[in-house]
Amino acid sequence: MSCIINGLKDEARASTGVSSIVYRWLDETGIPKGRGRKSKLRNGRIQQLTETLAMFDRMGCRPTSKESIARPSDLRERLDDACGRYGNQNAFVLYLGFLSRLTDKAM
Numbered sequence: 001m002s003c004i005i006n007g008l009k010d011e012a013r014a015s016t017g018v019s020s021i022v023y024r025w026l027d028e029t030g031i032p033k034g035r036g037r038k039s040k041l042r043n044g045r046i047q048q049l050t051e052t053l054a055m056f057d058r059m060g061c062r063p064t065s066k067e068s069i070a071r072p073s074d075l076r077e078r079l080d081d082a083c084g085r086y087g088n089q090n091a092f093v094l095y096l097g098f099l100s101r102l103t104d105k106a107m
Helices: 004-005 020-028 036-039 044-058 066-087 091-106
Strands: none
Touching: 020 044, 036 091, 044 091, 066 091
16 A cells, blocks of 8 residues: 555656546546646556556446445545545645545446
């Protein structure tokens, strides 16, 4: 987990862009186009996590048991809580907020 968190910084640029499939998925799930989305997707860790969530969602990998259904919701709540604790004026919190929205859309 710390490897992921260490990658959530502005300097962690991805060497490639996300696929058109991911952009289509983001459009379909209602993540608005704009500078914010574009800047977050330049981060390598965010890019990897977004691609993973998009592929899980497109393949229909949905939680089925009560426990596995609660996990994405719990993750979203924890991400939102962390955003509240760290304020809103830094890249780390902006990335967490973006991941929270993605998790909500994918699960």
